[in-house]
Amino acid sequence: MLVRICRTFLQPYRSDIARVVLLQLLSTLAVLYLPTLNADIIDNGVLTGDTGHILTVGGWMLAVTLAQVAGAVGATYYGARTAMALGRDLRAAVFERVQSFSAREVGRFGAPSLITRTTNDVQQVQMLCLMAFVIMVSAPIMAVGGVLMALNQDVPLSGLLLAVIPVLAVVVTLIVRRLRPLFRGMQERIDTVNRIMREQITGIRVIRAFVREEHEQRRFAEASASLMDVAVRTGRLMGLMFPLVMLVVNLAGVAVVWFAAHRIEDGQMRVGALTAFLAYLMYILMAIMMSTFMLMMLPRAEVCAERIQEVLDTDSSLTPPADPVRELAVRGRLELRGVEFRYPGAEEPVLREVDLTAEPGRTTAVIGSTGSGKSTLLGLVPRLFDATAGTVRVDGVDVRRLDPALLARTVGYVPQKPYLFAGTVASNLRYGRPDASDEELWQALDTAQAREFVEALEEGLAAPVAQGGANLSGGQRQRLAIARTLVRRPEIYLFDDSFSALDYATDARLRAALARETGGATVVVVAQRVATIREADRIVVLDEGRVVGSGTHRELMAGNGTYREIVLSQLTEEEAA
Incomplete structure (x- = not known):
């Protein structure tokens, strides 16, 4: 998966990657040439007392060093820029994919996991690519070049490399194989910590109301301790790697000096050659250590890449139309015909054989007991998810054939739990229509019975919203969410129990103002409170996902037992009449 992601997302940056490779090649060749020049100074300058030779070769060493620095700086610059661009593109791709998900896909992954995949997982892949450009490109060049230059200095002594390199390879392979499952467990535990933290921040009032602070502290401590346990085990393995590598490296250095001393004594090797050979040995082992460092990062990056690719490979159940309808002839007619909706893996559908028609200029209410499928029914219209059977039609066209932008302009949806974005009152109201004037915002606030409290805020429309x-x-929040939908002026208004937090007086004023404001539009209201919907032109009664009644309040009271039972659970017989 890691190779697949890198191949896909690094394709646009091939020219920058080519620059990195060329600059790293220049820098590494310069580094490899320096010990040879140093050996020349020792053997032909220091030992012979030739100052002129020392100055001449020293000048060449200075020039080579400057070339090495220039190559390293350039490679780091292009490598960092490419790695950061990869991270940016990956985050954008994951975000775009998540934005296309229906509630079904979001529920499958979970919000905490999606956040972790978009941030931490992408960062791990980005860091691996950065280290690969800065370190890994030069490591094989340095290792191969070091071997060739070491052979050039002394062939018999180079035989030690045949013993050192396999030992290092075995040590690194054994440790890396054990790191991979630990890194997967670490990412999963990060998901858990994120989930618990989100729950506790969102539900802080409930936690305090039930005095469950200690219980939640224990939950978080257990999740944090579980993450720490995996991190400690990972750290132990990673901490073991460098001492073992350094042990092999130092033993190799001792062996080189031991055998080289005898060769120098026998006149088979010069002192400068020994100095250069030791430098090349260090370069070779340094390249292996750099590769080791990369291999330590590789398992975690591979796990993160798999998690990212899992999101990118998940297709939304809301497939966009191949030939979308971009214009509607009629405005505001909503029809549901034989609609069924079943959640994945559920034994029974939430909705079954639902027929409903909502006309422009009329208010249609939907009522039913808890769990009867009212919110699910409304969610099918703006395509939060698609019906598993039957059709949902807007102005005679299946919503699955409508252009998403047209559907968004036609349908205004106020969810059961209104959500406001960080910003100001004005920025939230203009969320669906950025060009709305202040006058239009105040008019929407007036209709939504929110003008009074917004005017009471010190900064009015510019007041901050957390x-x-x-x-x-x-x-x-509910009134601002209603005002936000009113600013868009859609043809169809969907209110999903959007008045539940209002007192009866505010509810009544709001419904009266809405009736004036949305006179020519189609209005569908889902409510638990009978007082909210009793004046609707038509009331649809849902029970266990089926339509069991339809009519006016008076008609249903007279002939529908389910509706009558709901009404009498809230009102007296006299109030209901």
């Missing part, structure tokens, strides 16, 4: 609207009450 992420999720955490600095506002539930009722204020």
Whole structure:
């Protein structure tokens, strides 16, 4: 997976990668040439007392060093730029894919895991590529070049390399094989820590209300301890690698000096050649150590790449139309015909054989007991998920054939749990229509019964809104969410229990204002509260995913037992009449 991701996302940066390779080649060849020049100074300058030769060769060493520095700096620059671009493109690709997911795919992965994959996992792949450009490109050049230059200095002494390199390879391979499963476990535990942290931050009020701080602290401590346990085991293996490699390297250095001393004594080798050979031995072993460092990062990056690719390979169940409809003749008619929806793996469908028609200029209400499928029914219209059977039609066209932008303009959806983005009141209201004027924003706030509290804010429309609207009450969030939809002026309004946090007086004023504002539009309201929907032109009763009644409040009270039971659970007989 790692190779596949790199091959796909590094394709646009081939020219920069070529520059990295060329500059690393220049830098490494310069490094490899320096010990030979140093040996020449020792043998032909220092030992013979030839100062002129020392200065001449020293000048060449200085020039080679400058070339090496220039190559290294250039390679680092292009390598870092390419690695950062890879990270940017990967994050964008994962984000774009997640944005196309339906609620089904998001639920499958989970929000904490998707966040980890977009941030931490991408960062691991990005860091591996950075280290590969900065280190790994030069490592094989240095290793091969070091062997050739060492052979050039003394062939018999180079035989030690045949013993050292296999030992190092075995040590590194054994450790890396054990690191891979540990790194996968580490990423999964990071997901768990993220999930628990999100739950605790989001549910802080519930935690305090039930005095469960100690319980939540224990949950987080257990997840954190589990992550620490895997990290410690990983750290032990990683910490074991460098001492073992250094032990092999130092033993090799001692062996070289031991055997070289006898060869120098016998006149078979010169002192400068020994100095150069030791330098080349260090270069070879340094290249192996750099490769070792890369191999330590490789298992974790491979695991992260698999997790990223899993997201990229997941197709959304909301497939875009091949030939989308971009214009509608009629405006606002909504039809559901024989609709069924079943969650993946569920034994029973949530909705079955649902027929419903909502006309422009009329308000259609949907009511039912908890779990009857009311919110699921509304979610099918803006394609939060698609029906598993039957059709959902807007103005006679299946929503699966509509251009997504057209569907978004036509349908305005206020969810059961309104979400506000970090910013200002104005930026949230303009979320679906950036060109809306301040006057239009105030008009929408007026209709949504939110003008009074927004005017009371010190900065009015410019007042800050925290992420999720955490600095506002539930009722204020609901009214701002309704105002945000009103600013867009769609042809179809869907209100999914969007008045539940309002008091009865505000609810009544809001419904009256909405009736004036949305007079020519199609309005579908899902509600638990009978008072919210009793004046609707048509009320549809859902029970266990089926439509069991349809009509006005008076008609249903007279002839539908399910509706009558719901009404009398909230109102007296006199109030219901």
